[in-house]
Amino acid sequence: MAVSQAEQFCNEKGLRYTEPRAAVLSVIQKSKKPIGAYDVLAQLGDRLDNPKPPTIYRAIEFWMGHGFVHKIESLNAFVACEAGHAHKGSQFIVCDGCGAVEEIHLCHLPEALDKKITESQFDMTRWSAEIHGLCVKCS
């Protein structure tokens, strides 16, 4: 099997691509919708031996820190991001009907918000936008 982008990323950065990390990322990547931490846990049974919440949360934190996973705060759920280079921002369109999520990849904070940040000399570390409603299929 080919080396995944995430594994390669770890190799290059001198980070450890461990079994819990690999397994957790894999479950999130395979999920077609945002997945909760305890659902990740439930799906790890095959691959890890009786995993516990901290195992999942640590791996999630690790991947979030490197931009491979985002949290959708309004759902308490996680999604994989193809981009392994962490943007400061994440943006999602969430259908409250079918649960489908689309990630938007904006490279910059929108003008109106950026203006505020600059004005107040705020040192931004991260930002997120979450848009809820119904997708065209559900409405």
Next chain:
Amino acid sequence: MAVSQAEQFCNEKGLRYTEPRAAVLSVIQKSKKPIGAYDVLAQLGDRLDNPKPPTIYRAIEFWMGHGFVHKIESLNAFVACEAGHAHKGSQFIVCDGCGAVEEIHLCHLPEALDKKITESQFDMTRWSAEIHGLCVKCS
């Protein structure tokens, strides 16, 4: 004491301005920072008789539905909003140092996001943006 904006809003709309609702809103309004539901609960002791979580969550839901309270998802905490007319969106700048929060009142979804919504014919009900970092005092 003068009739509050929220009470007036309820009178005009034929909504009940009940004691739990009034008390919960008051606590959130008086808080200078986002306040968690259980902290609201703790501060209600004087005014309500042994309140329980559902009491708080119901009142919060009520006020959120009418735009008097917003939830900051990334903090699991709530803030009061002066505007009693619900915009679809809320935007916050959150200092991770001192916990201060500034609400930004954008009337419209930023262009780049709006474009996506329109393209995909998404029926938006609400949106939020949350910006984290350090305010000028904390950095």
Next chain:
DNA sequence: TTTGTAATGTTATAATATAACAATTCTACT
């Protein structure tokens, strides 16, 4: 003044997340 609806009270529990410390594994260095 009844009658239906909305709101609240109450009990219990679900769902999400982290603290604390022990055990293990990996890496770098000798």
Next chain:
DNA sequence: AGTAGAATTGTTATATTATAACATTACAAA
């Protein structure tokens, strides 16, 4: 190879956030 130090994981327990379910009360309109 052997070992010290650091990072990671294992494990137990518990904290935090939120809601389900049903009983009771208060209100508004006929």
